[in-house]
Amino acid sequence: MKISLKKCHLGFKELKALGNVVSGLSFGIDKNRVSAVLLKPMPQNKKEIQSFLGFEGYYRQHIKDFASIARPLYKLCDKDTVFEMTIDRVKAFESLREALTTSPLLLMPEFKLPFKFYIDASGDGLGAALHQVHIINDKPVEGPICFISRKIKPTEARYGASQMECLCLVWALEKLNYFLEGCVFEVITDCTAVKSLLNMKTPNRHMLRWQIAIQEYRGNMTIGHKDGNIHKNADGLSRWPLPNNIDNPAYVPEEASPQIPIEGISVTDLNTTFFEEVRSSYTQDKNCSILCQLLNKDCKDNSLIHALDEVWKKSYDEGRFHLLDGIIYHRTKHTCVMTVVDRSLINLVLKECHDSPFSGHLSEDRTREKVKTCIWWPMWQSIAKPVTDAKRQINPLARDLEI
Incomplete structure (x- = not known):
């Protein structure tokens, strides 16, 4: 991957991206992009109404009471409704146009x-x-x-x-x-x-x-x-809710199971002592033991931060670590929460994610990827050998074939 300098913007307080003006504290609508909407004539048919609502809907999170304002226009789009721009629909159209220029950040x-x-x-x-x-x-x-x-x-x-x-x-x-x-x-x-x-x-x-x-x-x-x-x-x-559609689906709890963030571990038959081993293993690892102290609400010794390794310190400064019931969790860029496991327990986790009846006996690469979806460790390349060793212990025939 190469960076094109002419496409880079450095030292700006705010930038324009995808029709929005983004700064370090907030983001709002790019007024230059929506200025043409103020000159847009009154829609003459349902297709033009739908086009207008589609454009406005892109910015609906910026417009206060968007659903309330747009409701007459959404009703006009119903299949059995005759197209007619009544007073309330004209008012809704004009209010939405004006809202784009006065929307809050x-x-x-x-x-x-x-x-x-x-x-x-x-x-x-x-x-x-x-x-x-x-x-x-x-x-x-x-x-x-x-x-x-x-x-x-x-x-x-x-x-x-x-x-x-x-x-x-x-x-x-x-x-x-x-x-x-x-x-x-x-x-x-x-x-x-x-x-x-x-x-x-x-x-x-x-x-x-x-x-x-x-x-x-x-x-x-x-x-x-x-x-x-x-x-x-x-x-x-x-x-005055928004209509349910592909962009705004209704959640159906009767038909969908709740999300479980620790997917790889939660589907295996772990005994209750596993999490006790995770907690006790933190005392044997410098970074984990320091994090347990820092994440404790009663801890006021901020000097401990400097004792963390660089990768751990960076994640801590970004607010990615959380402590819950004595277990450390790490928030990734994709907002997925994973358990931080001490290096000494990596082999145990690998065995559970490969040897368990619920795990499917995946290949080496897929086993490693499965572990990475539920466990956070900064040096993932170091577990390549444990994965291979774990597979050899489970399948001696595979070991003989490799020889």
Whole structure:
């Protein structure tokens, strides 16, 4: 791979990319790109309406109450609706054009800071707004990171208020898990029943399934209550939701299993002592033992950071490490959480990922790739020999053939 210097931009405070203006703190709409929309004439047919909504939909996360404003135009696109630009549709068209030039900036997520996750459900749909408090000009400022919404399905319309709110939480967590996985956040809702979802002792079948789906967030998620008359962040999104389509699919918890981030390990038949061995192995490794101290909330000795090896120090500075139940997790660039395992346990992990009845006895390369999806270790090339040795121990015939 070669870098073209004429295509590089160095030393800029902000850059234009894919129709957006991106800076270190936020990103917004490129006004030069959307200026032509202000001169766009009134649509004359459904095809032009769909084209306009497609363009506006690209920037919908920037436009407050986009679903509410665009609802008359989306209804006009229905197959059985006769095309007619009524007063409310003309107003919606003009409001969307104007919104592109006055849309608020969206904050860049800072994964070291806690998030605020506003959710709300109504008889029309589900809505959520992800916020975060940043220090701007020495003042704490809460701003939006993104907005999501969807319509409810006919089967969901029979749910009660508590079930609907819990459904909204599960759907929103699934939708924005790439922001929230491994991060600390507070869910804010106007329904007190959601606060008991994690610890409900006698849940019905829906609640039980949703309770299992959000277990991976236990320890990082707290649930707070906010009165409905001041819970405006997500309320409008739920009452005027976006239509469900390929770009905005509805999450169906009845048909889909919850994501399990540690795929390679969770499908094997590990005994309970394995994780105890992982915890005890940290004391034998310099970097792991230092991380356990640094990630402890009571630790105030920041000088320990300098004792980490360079690769570990870089990941720590980027906020990629998390400590949960005594196990260290590492957030990759793709926001996948993996367990950090001491070098002494690599062979044990390889055996479980290859020899287990659930693992499929994969080839050397595929076994190594499978391990890399669930275990983080900075020197992966060093496990090539352990993979081969593990396979030879399992299959003596393969060893003889190699000789």
